[in-house]
Amino acid sequence: MTERRFGLIVIGDELLSGKRQDKHFPKLVTLLHARGLELSWVHFIGDDPALIQRTLGETFASGDIVISCGGIGATPDDRTRECAAAALGVPLARHPDGVAELEARFGRPIKPDQRLRLVDFPQGSTIIPNPVNRVPGFAIREHYFVPGFPNMAWPMMEWVLDVRYPQLHAPGSRVEQAISVDGAKESDVIPLMERFVEGHPELRLSCLPSTEPHGFRLELGLRGPADAVAAGMEEIRAEVERLGFAWTPVTPPPEEDGSPV
Incomplete structure (x- = not known):
């Protein structure tokens, strides 16, 4: 079976203006990583109906699993529900x-009536339970629409991953390793990288160059299935040594717990 791709859409003018900083991107990366999955792409877009509709039209057609955060409230600037319906x-x-x-949250009848707009979803949707205040998100065509508030969005993301896609989970199956190569420039390792990429299509190879006060340095990283990464990194270390460069392992930073601040 073809590997499924996950995408993230984060909607809100306040993010693009700098009034608020996004926390959904690093949190979803952490949630996916814990399940042996990874994020393929992310879009940050403002509260522009034409742009939201166009973006959703493209992502609905992609076949990707998509989580969208923000814009599902009842105020006039919350346009995600209407744009999703229009795109479909x-x-x-x-x-x-x-x-x-x-009704379970607010009683019956629901007052004011405007609250009912919160559950006007594109026809054919199912709901995503909200453990914080019971105002649900919605799901349609493997797109999962949750609020912009992290304390609500994050448990709803977990619900999507654990209830809808447990069959994709493979904790520990994908890892990342990296080495730091002192004195090397990108041009020094391009032939090495080209050979490696051709011979190991199952792995993702990265090169992050930097300049130091004493000269050049770059980081070579590998990401993919654990066994393949271990063997591939051994090959890269040997190639680096043959080029005459010293290397040191890169210790990954500790993962943050992703708690809202």
């Missing part, structure tokens, strides 16, 4: 399970 060519419909969740 379906109407919005009040979701009965969503109404039941609101």
Whole structure:
């Protein structure tokens, strides 16, 4: 089976203006990594209906598994629900399970009426439970729409990964290793990298150059299946030594717990 790709869309003018800093990107990377999965792409976009609709039209057609954060409230600047419906060519419909969740949270009848807009979802959607205030997100065509608030979005992301995609989980199956090569420039290792990429298509090879006060330095990294990474890194270390460069292992930084601040 072809490996599934995960994508992230984060919506909000406040992010692009710098008023708020995004926390969803690093959190989703952490959640995926813990399950042996990885993020393939991320889009940050503002509250522009035409742009949201165009972006969703492209991602619905991609076949990717997509989590979208933000823009599903009831105020006029929350446009994600309408844009998702327009991108799919379906109407919005009040979701009965969503109404039941609101009634459990706010009582019956729901007042004010504007609250019911919170569960107007593209026709054919299912709901994503919200453990914080019971106002649900929605899912359609392997796109999962959650609020912008981290304390709500993050457990909803976990629910999506654990309830909808447990069959994709493979904890510990994908790893990353890197070495630091002192004195080397990119041009010194390009032939090495070209040979390696051709011979190991299952691995992702990266090169991060930097300049130091005493000269050049670069970091060569490998990401992929654990056994293949171990063997591939041994090959790279040997090649680096043959080129006459010394190397040291790079210790990855400790993972943050991702708690909201």
